[in-house]
Amino acid sequence: xxFESLKARMAMLLxxxxxxxxxxxxxxxxxxxxxxxxxxxxLPVPLDLVxxxxxxxxxxxxxxxxx
Numbered sequence: 454x455x456f457e458s459l460k461a462r463m464a465m466l467l468x469x470x471x472x473x474x475x476x477x478x479x480x481x482x483x484x485x486x487x488x489x490x491x492x493x494x495x496l497p498v499p500l501d502l503v504x505x506x507x508x509x510x511x512x513x514x515x516x517x518x519x520x
Contacts, residue, residue, distance in 0.1 A: 462487060463502065481509045 466487070470480050484506055491498050 459487070459491070477509065478513060481506075481513060484509065 466480060466483055469476065473480075484502070488498055488502060488506060
């Protein structure tokens, strides 16, 4: 997997997160998949993407409040 291709896919993913926040669960799964592919290839995983993955996990797994 060429690194430039990965950078382009990550840029598109981040752009979607900004413009389509209602699809955050789907975007989270896409990010997980991309990072898993990096890890499986033995490539270094950018720390900022690992942190984003964790922040999304924390945000999307918060208990819902209300009625």
